[in-house]
Amino acid sequence: MKIETTDPVAHPELIYYRRCTVDLTNGEQKFEDVSCQNLEDVLGGFGRSFQLLAQRTISTAYCDENPLIVNTGLLTGSSAMTGLRTYFSSFSPIKGSKAGLPAAMWSTGSGKFGAKFKWTGLDELIFENRSEKPVYVLIKETVNGPQIELKPADHLLGLSTHKKIMALQKEYDNAHFAAIGQAGENWQNVYMGAVALSTENQLKTGEDKLRFAGRGGMGSMMGYKNIIALVAQSSDKNKPLTDAVKKVNRNVVKGGGSARLQPIKRGGGGGTWAAYDVMQPFHAVPFRNYRPQGNNLPEKLFRENVEKNYNIESGACYRCGITCHNYISEKNADGSRGEFIAKFDYEPLNLLSTNIGIHEAGQAGRLIQLCDNYGMDAISLGVTISYTLSYNERHPEKPLLNGATFGDYEKIRELIINAGEGNSPEIGKGSMRLSQSTGETSYAYHVKGLELPAYQPETNPGYCWAIAGAHMTMGTYGMLIREGKSDVDSWVKAITEEKLHIVGFDLIGLCKFFDITQGIGTQMVVDCLKSEFNLEIDPNKIKEAVRRAFLYAMALEFRQGYTKEEFSLPTEVWKNPNPNINLPNITNPEFMAELSEKVWAVFDKELEEIRDNNIS
Amino acid sequence: MQITISLHGVFRIGRFKEEVCDYPLGSTAQSIVDDLKISVTLLGIVLINGVHAAAEDILHDGDSLMLLPLLEGG
Numbered sequence: 244m245k246i247e248t249t250d251p252v253a254h255p256e257l258i259y260y261r262r263c264t265v266d267l268t269n270g271e272q273k274f275e276d277v278s279c280q281n282l283e284d285v286l287g288g289f290g291r292s293f294q295l296l297a298q299r300t301i302s303t304a305y306c307d308e309n310p311l312i313v314n315t316g317l318l319t320g321s322s323a324m325t326g327l328r329t330y331f332s333s334f335s336p337i338k339g340s341k342a343g344l345p346a347a348m349w350s351t352g353s354g355k356f357g358a359k360f361k362w363t364g365l366d367e368l369i370f371e372n373r374s375e376k377p378v379y380v381l382i383k384e385t386v387n388g389p390q391i392e393l394k395p396a397d398h399l400l401g402l403s404t405h406k407k408i409m410a411l412q413k414e415y416d417n418a419h420f421a422a423i424g425q426a427g428e429n430w431q432n433v434y435m436g437a438v439a440l441s442t443e444n445q446l447k448t449g450e451d452k453l454r455f456a457g458r459g460g461m462g463s464m465m466g467y468k469n470i471i472a473l474v475a476q477s478s479d480k481n482k483p484l485t486d487a488v489k490k491v492n493r494n495v496v497k498g499g500g501s502a503r504l505q506p507i508k509r510g511g512g513g514g515t516w517a518a519y520d521v522m523q524p525f526h527a528v529p530f531r532n533y534r535p536q537g538n539n540l541p542e543k544l545f546r547e548n549v550e551k552n553y554n555i556e557s558g559a560c561y562r563c564g565i566t567c568h569n570y571i572s573e574k575n576a577d578g579s580r581g582e583f584i585a586k587f588d589y590e591p592l593n594l595l596s597t598n599i600g601i602h603e604a605g606q607a608g609r610l611i612q613l614c615d616n617y618g619m620d621a622i623s624l625g626v627t628i629s630y631t632l633s634y635n636e637r638h639p640e641k642p643l644l645n646g647a648t649f650g651d652y653e654k655i656r657e658l659i660i661n662a663g664e665g666n667s668p669e670i671g672k673g674s675m676r677l678s679q680s681t682g683e684t685s686y687a688y689h690v691k692g693l694e695l696p697a698y699q700p701e702t703n704p705g706y707c708w709a710i711a712g713a714h715m716t717m718g719t720y721g722m723l724i725r726e727g728k729s730d731v732d733s734w735v736k737a738i739t740e741e742k743l744h745i746v747g748f749d750l751i752g753l754c755k756f757f758d759i760t761q762g763i764g765t766q767m768v769v770d771c772l773k774s775e776f777n778l779e780i781d782p783n784k785i786k787e788a789v790r791r792a793f794l795y796a797m798a799l800e801f802r803q804g805y806t807k808e809e810f811s812l813p814t815e816v817w818k819n820p821n822p823n824i825n826l827p828n829i830t831n832p833e834f835m836a837e838l839s840e841k842v843w844a845v846f847d848k849e850l851e852e853i854r855d856n857n858i859s
Numbered sequence: 860m861q862i863t864i865s866l867h868g869v870f871r872i873g874r875f876k877e878e879v880c881d882y883p884l885g886s887t888a889q890s891i892v893d894d895l896k897i898s899v900t901l902l903g904i905v906l907i908n909g910v911h912a913a914a915e916d917i918l919h920d921g922d923s924l925m926l927l928p929l930l931e932g933g
């Protein structure tokens with residue numbers, strides 16, 4: 244970024260980001276310093292990429308006109324803790340309206356690729372059209388600024404995400420990597436391909452400890468464009484920590500927001516996995532395709548039970564003190580750590596275990612590992628499988644695919660392998676399309692075509708207004724469980740005011756765990772921007788930009804054919820309420836109708852203005 | 860007065876799952892949290908007789924108190 248002002252609100256045009264546009268058909272490249280048009284452009288991430296996507300008329304994701312945008316946030320690569328995010332944006336192959344149009348989508352992950360990308364001197368890389376031959380893209384720092392090279396990738400084809408990265412690591416030092424797996428290569432039949440991002444831990448140990456930009460099929464888009472991997476090669480550019488950033492980072496680590504995620508031995512709650520312990524007393528841990536049965540089977544995956552037989556370690560991304568990851572490995576007879584199995588993050592864990600009837604930690608870990616190595620979104624994969632198992636339970640006489648049922652590890656494993664290799668479009672294209680083909684849509688757990696995360700929809704009517712993945716873009720999950728809020732007005736306020744601010748992190752380059760309750764319109768972020776870039780900004784202006792970006796994305800959903808009726812929960816949730824969930828029923832038709840009316844009363848006017856001014 | 864306390868998640872480590880404990884009349888949930896040396900930073904949910912409550916709420920003889928850690932995304 245080139246910054247020639249201290250006031251990004253009054254003078255965004257004096258802030259420039261370095262963009263390279265690559266035409267994949269002929270390799271032509273255009274480097275430019277683009278002047279920002281508004282604060283969303285300055286902050287980056289989807290705030291910037293969606294303004295570009297809105298300029299395109301796209302009726303199918305897999306077309307030449309649909310760009311793939313790789314960018315970072317303003318604080319990616321900075322010394323602010325968690326400043327590691329990379330964003331991948333495009334019209335999505337998996338998320339789409341009933342009108343048949345693809346939704347604009349972004350996906351993001353940590354690891355160290357984002358920081359390395361930023362340190363090459365580039366802020367944004369746009370891929371136009373598609374390459375005839377498989378390539379990987381080298382982005383490297385040189386004395387003359389960032390350079391891009393397209394290189395043949397035949398030797399990487401057919402390898403897993405992890406093996407691709409390890410192969411590239413042999414060729415490039417001082418580099419980090421983003422790669423697709425076999426799933427992304429088979430984009431025709433897999434719409435849920437993820438992009439794997441390398442971590443320091445992975446490169447040092449050789450173990451498949453990756454992070455993912457999973458949601459929305461951005462790995463499939465990479466595959467469609469015939470880009471097999473990205474390599475960002477640059478020296479590390481760690482500035483000495485200023486007192487101001489040191490103080491912020493200390494707050495992030497010690498503050499309430501990240502406390503639950505810290506390792507237990509540091510006095511924390513033990514990572515995202517601990518959500519099991521909090522939700523189970525309410526019988527709200529997703530179970531057998533989101534139908535908790537009021538039993539204690541989910542407890543088999545409580546940490547206290549898993550660590551009897553497996554080794555658990557915590558881990559972190561580069562320089563992150565939050566340390567939110569848990570890794571599960573085999574335990575040797577002498578109690579020492581054996582072979583590494585997989586990460587145990589809450590979403591992939593639940594959706595590839597309890598929610599598909601698997602209650603053994605090692606089996607769960609092996610399924611997560613398969614999903615990661617094939618490079619699929621664990622949420623979309625897990626939920627499409629749980630839909631299949633639920634269908635098979637209802638139709639034992641005429642089951643889908645291999646007839647897998649809940650808990651049948653071997654057959655579920657086979658489903659994942661077939662999907663990852665592109666041999667099972669039924670699974671690979673996601674639950675919306677599969678349920679449309681069977682005609683049984685009521686128990687397909689997606690909203691607007693994107694599968695739900697591992698929080699029961701009964702606990703979160705806010706899912707309907709999430710814009711790019713139901714928990715990462717609407718922070719209302721957990722509100723009923725945590726606060727017991729069951730009145731419509733609290734939910735309206737949460738959806739339309741406080742909880743949409745979670746998307747701010749997907750502009751600026753930070754993880755949500757930086758300050759999940761407050762968002763980015765805070766003194767902590769203001770202090771980082773001042774210290775890192777000498778930018779002066781009122782936190783309320785940041786909040787306004789986040790709100791604009793959120794509503795802009797929603798306006799774009801409507802432009803892509805969504806109707807308000809599609810902002811709804813799966814039918815089973817309200818038509819056949821689950822009596823086992825030990826919480827007030829806030830998803831009944833009356834509650835939802837009143838909530839919907841009140842939410843739209845707030846959003847409609849602002850959406851209209853955005854549509855009139857920006858999105859035709 | 861007697862309070863049935865159930866603990867969840869990390870709060871169980873070095874403590875218990877469920878116990879009936881004696882506390883003086885007028886005790887609040889917070890005073891029990893302090894007595895059990897539970898981390899205030901980690902405390903997310905307080906339920907008294909199955910209903911969401913505030914830490915400063917006063918307990919009565921025979922009440923059940925459930926203490927759960929924070930739930931903050933996944």
Ligand code: SF4
Pocket residue numbers: 325326327353354558559560561563564565566567568754756757
């Ligand atoms: S919060 Fe977790 S995912 Fe984010 S940077 Fe830290 S360790 Fe990585």
